[in-house]
Amino acid sequence: MQATVRASPNIALIKYWGKRDEKYNLPAVSSISITLDEIWTETKINFSPNHKRDILTINNVQQDDTRRVSDCIDSICGEHRNFACVSSKCNFPISAGLASSSSAFSALVIAINQAVNKGYELQDLANEAGKASGSAARSMLGGFVELENKKNKIQINQLLQSEDWPLRVVIAITDSQKKAVSSSEGMKLSSKTSPFYNSWVKNQSEDIDEARKAILSQDFLRLSEISEHNCMKMHSVMWTSRPSIVYWNSATIECMHAIRELQKKGEFVFFTIDAGPQIKAVCLPECESKVVNILKEIRGVSSVLQSGLGQEPQIK
DSSP: OEEEEEEOOEEEEEOOOSEEETTTTEESSOEEEEEBSSOOEEEEEEEETTOSSOEEEETTEEOSOOHHHHHHHHHHHOSSSOEEEEEEEESSOSSSSSOHHHHHHHHHHHHHHHHHTOOOOHHHHHHHHHHHOTTGGGGGSOSEEEEEEOSSSEEEEEEEOTTTSOOEEEEEESOOSOOSSOHHHHHHHHHHHOTTHHHHHHTHHHHHHHHHHHHHTTOHHHHHHHHHHHHHHHHHHHHTSSSOOOOOOHHHHHHHHHHHHHHHTTOOEEEEOOSSSOEEEEEOGGGHHHHHHHHHTSTTOOEEEEEOBOOSOEEO
């Protein structure tokens, strides 16, 4: 009645922001992401009749609030179950705009399924992961992943495997503290108050189609253009919410400018930013060292993480 699973977060190139069904945590729009490699969360779950309640430990710190984890376990196992001890560790900052929940809950649902031998199929597990964290479903696969909205559920599809187009990702950490506004809170606020929100939802399919074509043809410049455009549109929705949601800081903006300067010099790199201040630079392998050297010199960048594209979660 125990299992250990390691999973990696994913970085959305075509974002989602907002829910169409809050009860089942279904996203308002489809999305496309890349699963990382060197950055990971490892989760161990142990069911026992001796446990008096669910226990959650993250990076050796016991958590007071276990509701999301307990709800996730209930959804797969049912409420009449033994309590579980869940221990999770990450090698990157959590709750800071690096999609830590995507790796955490993809690892968790697979660990639950393995520990209790439920026999859930991939798409079922993806929907269970998505109920806990909208981005977690995409971390169920490696490489380039499309999350497609269906009528009452989601479906994940692998567009390319990681080795098919081995891009690199350089992440500039500009603030490792927990963000002031959670993604869930921000999405609710934007859907209710941003004048651009309906347009964002309506036009997403065009960006998805463009990015999919760019990935399948391995057209870096085409993917660069649509990814940056989609990123800026999402943050425009955030900025025009009331009150405005601004995750960026001065270092975020300086990193953006630095990447734009590299582009002008012919380097194959582009940026994307999720709900946080960290900037992710996606580049060809031959450009990685230049990107790293430029970003780590920017004032306000505390550290730089580097990763390739990774695989689906691994049972340990």
